[in-house]
Amino acid sequence: MFKVYHFKKLTSTNDRAKDFTENSVIIADEQTKGKGRFKRGWSSAKGGIYLSIVSKIKDKPSYLTLIAAISTQKAIEDIYGIKTIIKWPNDLIYNGKKVCGILTTINKQKAIIGIGMNTNNKIPFSLRNKATSLNKILKKKVNNKKIIKRLLNHFGNYLKLLKNRKYSKIIKDWKKNSFLGFNIEVKTGNKKYIGIACNIDKNLFLILKDKEGRKIKIIEGDIIIK
Numbered sequence: 001m002f003k004v005y006h007f008k009k010l011t012s013t014n015d016r017a018k019d020f021t022e023n024s025v026i027i028a029d030e031q032t033k034g035k036g037r038f039k040r041g042w043s044s045a046k047g048g049i050y051l052s053i054v055s056k057i058k059d060k061p062s063y064l065t066l067i068a069a070i071s072t073q074k075a076i077e078d079i080y081g082i083k084t085i086i087k088w089p090n091d092l093i094y095n096g097k098k099v100c101g102i103l104t105t106i107n108k109q110k111a112i113i114g115i116g117m118n119t120n121n122k123i124p125f126s127l128r129n130k131a132t133s134l135n136k137i138l139k140k141k142v143n144n145k146k147i148i149k150r151l152l153n154h155f156g157n158y159l160k161l162l163k164n165r166k167y168s169k170i171i172k173d174w175k176k177n178s179f180l181g182f183n184i185e186v187k188t189g190n191k192k193y194i195g196i197a198c199n200i201d202k203n204l205f206l207i208l209k210d211k212e213g214r215k216i217k218i219i220e221g222d223i224i225i226k
Ligand code: BT5
Pocket: 011, 012, 013, 014, 015, 031, 033, 034, 035, 036, 037, 038, 040, 041, 042, 043, 044, 049, 050, 051, 052, 090, 091, 098, 099, 100, 101, 102, 103, 114, 115, 116, 117, 118, 127, 130, 131, 132
């Protein structure tokens, strides 16, 4: 279902993907200007997985980030038995450290879902406290090709569910290994909230319960798991 285009080096697979049609997958061995959310960067040394999937779904694009997270999580678990936690909205976490980040951008009717996964790449010293890689966790080289194949397989299946509007099935799968129930701190704009990650609603907004029992809806933000 997907057509894969492989490049040795790109600035960002999300940028390059803008020139491609639906169901193209752009992969780079390394990125010179990998992007995170809110104009942040993504460290993209050789050895990691950097890919972008082009999709045409305009309805509920935030679900694309969700299905990318579930697909990536499942691929890692299927092949290497590693159980990561999905931290809303776009991270896979192992032992408190980030293994994978997802960036979905919308460009002229197209959604571009960018997935960055630390596999065999070196993690910069400055990120050592918050990032890890599959290589570090398993203490061996991992097979990027195998992970990508499995990831795209899962993603294709979830895309079908999304096209058929099976939203509650997707949310149910997301919840299975998510951070719900954890104590968290949320930074959103200039506000900070502390509480329990309680739920995500149909619009995929996060519901946080604070210590007074108030439920607060979080539309966008950065989360720290306590
Ligand atoms: C993300 O942003 O987590 C989205 C990352 C998406 C990267 C992929 S790679 C393929 C595609 N092409 C692109 O150009 N991007 C996508 P955010 O939640 O904003 O997290 C960014 C923050 O994570 C940075 O500010 C760093 O603190 C940290 N970070 C940077 N590189 C990292 C890495 N390799 N592993 C873990 N954390 C990293």
